[in-house]
Amino acid sequence: MNPTTDQMKRGEFLRSLGMSSAALMAFYCMGTGLTACSSKSDDPSPGTGSGTTPSTGITGNANTSAGAINFTLDLTDSNFSKLKTAGQYVLVGSLIVAKIANGSFVALSKACTHEGSDVQYRVTQNDFYCNNHGSEFSTTGAVEVGPATRALTQYKTALSTDGNSLSVTA
Ligand code: FES
Structure with a gap:
């Protein structure tokens, strides 16, 4: 196109x-609309904290600015296949989606509630961390360590029975 x-x-x-x-x-x-963007990205950089939403492997809306969150990730797509491994995460639109240490999925708003930097998932601590000023959030988004004072927003996740697609909804 x-x-x-x-x-x-x-x-x-x-x-x-x-x-x-x-x-x-x-x-x-x-x-x-995300589904209209079907070309391969040169550098999808999933999980690296780049903040760029990959252009393949995702359908639906992952940006809070565009309305209700409702999207599906194709875990067979190279942009998201790392989510088959516990401890890995990707930044998608306004969210961070992680497969946490116990193997379950967590989707939270990615913007630290202190000053808006992207958070990252740390498997050894099993928490979400903002390296800007050191705020820490639990796997439900609750503040564990400030300076942030408000929780990250938690979203629902549902894995397909074949384990190949993950739906995230508000
Ligand atoms: S922006 Fe996250 S701790 Fe300050």
Whole structure:
């Protein structure tokens, strides 16, 4: 699918503002709906804390700014297959999705409630950690260590019976 002339103009404009191609792709995906973005990303970087939502392996809405959270991850897609391993996590839209130490799935808002940095999952501590100022959150999102004072929002997860897709809903 070729970008429309409008998208190209928008891309040129945004590029002139210094946005990377990955950021542009995320911008297009937000504007057109995630299912419309089917091209392979060069660098999906799942679980690395990049904050970029991969363009394949996901259907539905993962951004709180676009309404109710309701999306499904394809765990057979290379962007999300790491979620078959306990201790791994991915950043998806506004959320962090982790397969925690006991093998269950947890989905929380990824923005630290202190100043909004992305949190990460730490398998050895079995918690969610913000390395900006050191806040720690439990696997239900509750604050364990400040300076954050408000919990992360918890979302529901449901694994398909074949174990190949994970649904996340508000
Ligand atoms: S932004 Fe997370 S602890 Fe400050």
